[in-house]
Amino acid sequence: MLAHVRTCPRCRVEEPVVRALAAQLAADPGPTPPPSLAPRVLAAAAPLLARNARHAAWRTTWPAVARALAAALLPLPAILVFDVALVRAIYALLGAVLPHGLSLYLVVNHAALLVLLLTLTYGAVPVLAARQARLLLQDGHPHG
């Protein structure tokens, strides 16, 4: 670079200016960051870090969640067919011995209970799968 400065007329003219500026800047250490600045930045960044952690956890667990949901949805049509048949059979049986209104009431209650149980079961699948995947990752056994 020095050889270039010696031969290049433009750089030869500019060199003292740059040297002088470098000296000026070197003589100016600049403002000192206040001690409270770093803790303030870390406190402000805490929610963003938490969001990053959540997203990172989701990125690592979603394949396991998807697999678990797919596996759980496979037998769902058979479960629904079985439940419908069961409800119809119960309704027929109750209709033979009880008044129509009462048997309908009991069957509707039973069907509502079945729907609630199914919803809870399928709602728990992704939650449990994500938790299981996180535990496996923490133990150092990547899922899948």
Added chain:
Amino acid sequence: MARDEELICRVGVGDQDALAELCRRYERPLFHFLARHTGGRDVEDLYQETWLRAVRAAPRFDPSRRFSTWVFQIAVNLCRDWHRRPPPEPVEADPNLPSTTDAPEARIDARRILAALPEAQRTVLLLRHYHGLSEEETAEILGCPRGTVKSRLHAARERLGQLMGSA
């Protein structure tokens, strides 16, 4: 000791210790760059916003890039936005800015001279001659060709020559 690039990747998955370490390593260079760029105004806000943007973008950080270039790019973009903010005020150094320097005259001169440069030239000059970045790194930070960096540097030096001659 972990590399900066490893630390920012850890920030991308929510590691607060990694962020604290990066803040410690880059506190002075970033703070000084922002202070010189803005003449000492809004430095703490800009500094904090630089880190918040870095944390937000950390999950998308490309580990093949240099962290220093990346974080200075964020700071430069923030400074550009800051300069565009209305109402436009003349850029002038703040002589009351706290400092530890033993040479106040030199400090004020350097600040005044820098403040008198157009924003684009000041950025190039600070990155090249104060922070010691290469022309390639400066070009990457500014998102412009290397030739543009050279021409801005040349223009800045010419202007400096005039300013220092008249000082």
